[in-house]
Amino acid sequence: MFDFLTRFPPALVIPPGRYGAAGAGVIATRIEGLEIASLAAAPDRIEELRGRCRADFGLDLPAGPRRAAGEDVEFIGVGPGRWLALGGEGLEERLRSRLSPAAAICDQSDGLILFDLTGPRLRDTLAKGLAIDIDPSVFRPGDAATTAVALIGVTFWLLDEKPTFRFAVPRSYAPAFSRFLVASAAEFGCVVS
Amino acid sequence: MRIPCPYCGWRDAQEFAYLGDATVERPDPAAADAPARFHDYVYLRENPAGPHSELWRHSAGCRQWLAVRRDTTTHEIIAAEFVRGRGARR
Numbered sequence: 001m002f003d004f005l006t007r008f009p010p011a012l013v014i015p016p017g018r019y020g021a022a023g024a025g026v027i028a029t030r031i032e033g034l035e036i037a038s039l040a041a042a043p044d045r046i047e048e049l050r051g052r053c054r055a056d057f058g059l060d061l062p063a064g065p066r067r068a069a070g071e072d073v074e075f076i077g078v079g080p081g082r083w084l085a086l087g088g089e090g091l092e093e094r095l096r097s098r099l100s101p102a103a104a105i106c107d108q109s110d111g112l113i114l115f116d117l118t119g120p121r122l123r124d125t126l127a128k129g130l131a132i133d134i135d136p137s138v139f140r141p142g143d144a145a146t147t148a149v150a151l152i153g154v155t156f157w158l159l160d161e162k163p164t165f166r167f168a169v170p171r172s173y174a175p176a177f178s179r180f181l182v183a184s185a186a187e188f189g190c191v192v193s
Numbered sequence: 194m195r196i197p198c199p200y201c202g203w204r205d206a207q208e209f210a211y212l213g214d215a216t217v218e219r220p221d222p223a224a225a226d227a228p229a230r231f232h233d234y235v236y237l238r239e240n241p242a243g244p245h246s247e248l249w250r251h252s253a254g255c256r257q258w259l260a261v262r263r264d265t266t267t268h269e270i271i272a273a274e275f276v277r278g279r280g281a282r283r
Contacts, residue, residue: 079255
């Protein structure tokens with residue numbers, strides 16, 4: 001572990017700055033302003049929920065760990081009959097008015113922290129903590145995964161081929177996640193913005 | 194050892210919580226010999242050398258219970274399916 005982390009308080013998310021080697025092998029950006037909600041449907045309501053999402057949002061709910069994105073809302077498959085929804089202000093109410101009671105809807109905006117990660121050495125960095133294959137040949141834009149990174153439970157998805165990965169991290173684990181990221185990316189140069 | 198989750202795909206066994214034997218079935222508590230049957234249900238387990246069915250929960254992934262068919266001598270995973278809905282599929 002490089003010097004900085006031995007001095008930095010372990011309970012705080014690492015602040016914006018440049019860490020480790022010169023350069024920008026990995027760039028991490030905290031995403032603010034998106035609201036998050038969980039959707040859960042009982043097995044016998046899933047088809048009804050799919051129909052409502054199609055009619056009201058013009059989106060097909062993903063049947064697996066993938067992302068479906070529209071203009072002001074996106075859905076990420078996190079389990080059978082379970083999705084994360086992300087969108088602008090008033091998301092929970094918007095979902096509730098259109099999808100209830102086909103799904104149980106619960107606001108998660110204060111429970112999950114979003115980070116966008118990119119950079120030429122990002123995959124090398126994530127490989128130090130992830131046990132799944134994120135090679136571009138098998139993990140494509142729109143693919144998602146719920147797994148553990150450095151033993152921290154996360155859901156993430158690939159936004160584009162740049163690559164930009166968006167990570168949703170439980171709030172109380174965000175400091176540990178940011179430490180993993182900065183420590184692992186230090187040899188490539190890490191920019192937190 | 195890796196387990197093919199029907200939702201998430203191949204995942205390391207560390208992502209799963211192990212419960213145990215998936216072959217035992219809860220007896221009818223109204224049956225006349227219920228105490229004896231419950232004794233067997235709670236305490237008696239086969240210990241096969243070879244293919245065995247076990248309950249695993251994908252606790253770091255989709256949070257679903259799986260019935261996993263595993264060879265206890267080689268750790269080969271033969272099959273994995275969701276427990277939810279298994280009764281209906283039988």
